[in-house]
Amino acid sequence: MEWNAELYDEQHGYVGAYGEALVQLVREEAERRGEEAGALRILDVGCGTGANLDALAEVGAVTGVDASPAMVERARRDHPGVEVVEADACALPFHDAFDVAFSNAVFHWIPDQVALLKSVAGALATGGLLVAEMGAHGNIARIEEGYAQALRKHSGDYAGRFCFPQEPAYRRLLGIAGFEVESMEAFDRPTPLAGGRDGLRLFAEQFFAKSLGLYRDEDRAAVLDDFERACEDELWDAGAGCWTADYRRLRFTARKVRAVRGAGGMGQLNVLGS
Numbered sequence: 001m002e003w004n005a006e007l008y009d010e011q012h013g014y015v016g017a018y019g020e021a022l023v024q025l026v027r028e029e030a031e032r033r034g035e036e037a038g039a040l041r042i043l044d045v046g047c048g049t050g051a052n053l054d055a056l057a058e059v060g061a062v063t064g065v066d067a068s069p070a071m072v073e074r075a076r077r078d079h080p081g082v083e084v085v086e087a088d089a090c091a092l093p094f095h096d097a098f099d100v101a102f103s104n105a106v107f108h109w110i111p112d113q114v115a116l117l118k119s120v121a122g123a124l125a126t127g128g129l130l131v132a133e134m135g136a137h138g139n140i141a142r143i144e145e146g147y148a149q150a151l152r153k154h155s156g157d158y159a160g161r162f163c164f165p166q167e168p169a170y171r172r173l174l175g176i177a178g179f180e181v182e183s184m185e186a187f188d189r190p191t192p193l194a195g196g197r198d199g200l201r202l203f204a205e206q207f208f209a210k211s212l213g214l215y216r217d218e219d220r221a222a223v224l225d226d227f228e229r230a231c232e233d234e235l236w237d238a239g240a241g242c243w244t245a246d247y248r249r250l251r252f253t254a255r256k257v258r259a260v261r262g263a264g265g266m267g268q269l270n271v272l273g274s
């Protein structure tokens with residue numbers, strides 16, 4: 001997906017705001033280690049426009065990494081004191097180089113989870129901590145079902161492309177990549193969308209852009225109308241004048257306890273499917 005950094009910040013900037021609880025877990029790791037300020041080496045995997053870079057930079061020496069050139073450019077512009085590297089999270093150009101890997105709302109975008117976790121583990125020194133949050137099983141279930149209904153009405157077919165895992169399966173996957181899980185919780189986090197009445201359409205235009213792009217303008221508008229109708233009862237809050245996304249999060253910390261050789265593989269399909 002090609003990211004529009006400006007639009008993302010404008011419409012979906014709330015994603016970064018929800019990173020604070022996760023940054024707190026990084027602070028606690030610094031305290032646990034008794035690190036002097038600045039000594040903890042932190043990698044922000046999928047830093048995007050840099051929503052969490054400043055808070056992380058108060059805890060240690062932070063490096064941001066993102067695969068999108070637009071996001072990297074924006075993060076470098078807004079955070080000139082922070083190193084930001086353009087790289088694929090599944091092929092991070094670091095080896096035993098960090099004490100903490102942090103990631104917020106990124107992992108669910110990545111199809112090859114084994115490659116991702118092995119790559120992150122490779123970037124961490126043994127004993128290093130992964131602190132991450134991603135969509136959990138059931139995340140945006142109403143949104144996806146409403147969008148699938150709307151597409152079916154217009155001869156389309158929704159192919160969900162996100163990885164929203166169950167807790168036990170993700171624990172196993174982390175183990176395969178050499179991590180020991182220290183904490184893991186899945187929880188609902190209903191999240192108001194920006195944009196008032198247009199908020200749900202804007203969400204679809206950003207995150208379902210590929211399938212929407214197959215329609216001519218007038219048909220796309222009809223798909224979006226049907227999408228809104230399908231979600232209205234459960235997700236529209238007339239009192240607040242906003243849509244509420246049915247987010248469900250998986251938040252975890254996992255320590256690298258051993259190095260694992262080799263790239264990722266499709267073995268994850270069995271692990272995640274069980």
Ligand code: BEZ
Nearest residue numbers: 105135139140162207247
């Ligand atoms: C999420 O952060 O859970 C998410 C955001 C956009 C699309 C899908 C999931």
